[in-house]
Amino acid sequence: METEILARIQFAFTVAFHYIYPPLSIGIGLIMVIMEGLYLKTGNKHYEVLTRFWLKIFAITFGIGVATGIIMEFEFGTNWAVYSRYVGDIFGSALAAEGLFAFGLESAFLGVLIFGWNRVSPKVHFISAIGVFLGSMFSAVWIVVANSWQQTPAGYHIVGEGFNARAEVTDFWAMVFNPSSVDRIIHVWQGAFLAGAFLVLSVHAYYLLKGRYIEISKKAFKIALGVATVISLTQLVSGHSSADGVAENQPAKLAAMEGHYEPSAPADLYLFGWVDNQTQEVTGIKVPGGLSFLVHQDFEEPVTGLNAFPEEDRPSQVNAVFQFYHIMISIGMFLIGLTLYASYLWWKGTLFDKKWLLRIFAFSVLLPQIANQVGWFAAEMGRQPWIVYGHLRTSEGFSQEVSSNQILFSLILFLVVYTLLFLLFMYSLNKKIKQGPYDEAKNALEII
């Protein structure tokens, strides 16, 4: 038991830490490609300055994403040996494709992107930027396919029994396009775009508030605001579609997300609340029958509740799943309101007049990050007690031969090294922001 808990804590910690960076690099990557594209198209030096500036931040983010990602790849084997043997046949092809198609592409072009300004033509440099960006998008595809397969297995059969049981591919494309893959890939991509866009918004809002780099900051702010507005709206659509999928394929998870216990009754939709797993009651503000309406377009239609499942086959941390899910939704709604309002001001031509709004943008960088994290926590905790939904329990998946002391040892190592890494990241991000896109004293006349 202790080994299992430690293995889970270690995985949660390392993957949550990892997940700060790749979404950020995908999102910054998109904005950077737009900036460099605009530079090539218009020849406006401002866009070149912006591209170079964001490339520096991209490079740091990307680097930490890769470093912490390698650990994830090997942690499956070290800590989750039984699970690895069980899913290897399925994950294998996804991982092989990820390595060859995505990582190869992004890291080869990364060198040219960061160090190649003086060695290749602007066009080739732009192509490298696109290569790195697409590579990072692809890598999200394959890992989300693998995780979606754990949520909604498809295109496989189980071979062998007991210890030697494992899943084997029967239909590659059915495995790749399992019921939740597409929804979740789009959801993850958009979450990543928001993470990047809001970092750009935050940094340039900060400059505008300080009265520095005004011209280029306005340009960058508008690019990022455009992306953020569109994506926060489409994220609502993909979120709804994703939840529909959960309702159909993982009813226990859906029930946990709304704290719905009765086996078959109309279900409510909570704005916020608190779930007591003992009394099976939720206290909070709700739309009666709201969940029934979202799932069946009918307030009266029953939705399967947690009690329809045996105790050992449903998530035990109902309140946690409920809270994480609701935090994500609330943040999503807030971002929609914020970006729509800002876009309205942009259209009116008064976007940069309201200091309070810029201040909100300066701090809102944390929101998509939090939403990305809690969204994954809801998805993964809602899948419990299964590591592969309906087939393999988390309690059966960890490495039997690894002792709790070994995991404790590595967990402490991770805590120390990752804390150091995080501090370094924040320090160098802060330094790069303080230094700014160019030396104001020297280049002021040249550039503005």
Added chain:
Amino acid sequence: METFFGIDYPTLWYLVVGLLFSGYAILEGFDYGAGAWHLFFKKDLSRRIAINAIGPLWDANQVWLIIGGGALFAGFPVMYATMLSAMYIPFMLFLMLLVLRSAAIKFRSAEEMKWWRKTWDVIYFTSNILIAFLLGVVLGNILQGFEIGENFSYQGGIFFSFLNPYAIMVGLTTLSIFMTQGAIFLLLKTEGRLHARLTFLLKKGMIFFILSFAFTSFYTLIYLPGVTDNFKANPVFFILPILAFLAVANVPRLVSKKKYAPALVFSSLTMAFLLMLVAFQLYPVLLPSTIDPAHSVTIYNAASSQKSLGIMLTIVLIGAPLLAGYFLFLYKTFHGKVELDDTSY
């Protein structure tokens, strides 16, 4: 069992994994090797040049580890799971050192302060040495075999049993071959005083390599039972040790003629031949069991399904030319001596 040109799928995948790990050893060999000399360079500028020699390349080179690990997971999940969970401590240390090494490359030159750079230099130097050493240690453990019981359960020691004398020898040999590779690579990338210093260091590196290589080879032949069985059964493969020996001998010859590019090719070939030697000696076993040979992990009992291997071989056939293209483009772009500019580390 399905075959392709008469070779069964698990064997083909064994070749793919072998190829990927050879690529990893050759490319990261000069990365880690270059870093393992780091504190031998005294001036700050020399150290910066050495780091920037691998600057645009190391991230891409590292992809060979990621793909190799993925290929192992994909094709031989049992091997991947059994080896990693049995070698828990060395792999965790290895991963942590990789993170520290990446951080050192990225952050070392970000500040001017002396203490900052000195600290990162020590971290960088140490992590490169230990990474190279640990890779060899794991290989040494695989060659000796693990205490594997029924159902691939590992029954050996858990904390420090991986540090046995033979594994340490293989670890040192790996370090020495990487350092040779690294020094030759840096010679191609540098000029002037640093270049002169490197020619001196490379000689020491080659002596270190040849001594540890000879020692480990004899020890292996004398103390590891059965290492020559596969060769006795297929004498034609005696060509592998002969080729490895010739490649090893050719490196000092080319270095003394200052032909560094061919020397790098031959030191890379040395690694490739040595890995082939190991791979052939083990085949079809991946992880020998010291408890009972029947419990050994082999390419057949560890493999994914025929269907899955077929899909992955298709993916490799499509992906490998792409990967080769990316690498050609990258290495062509950064051909030649290091030039520091405002984007350098």
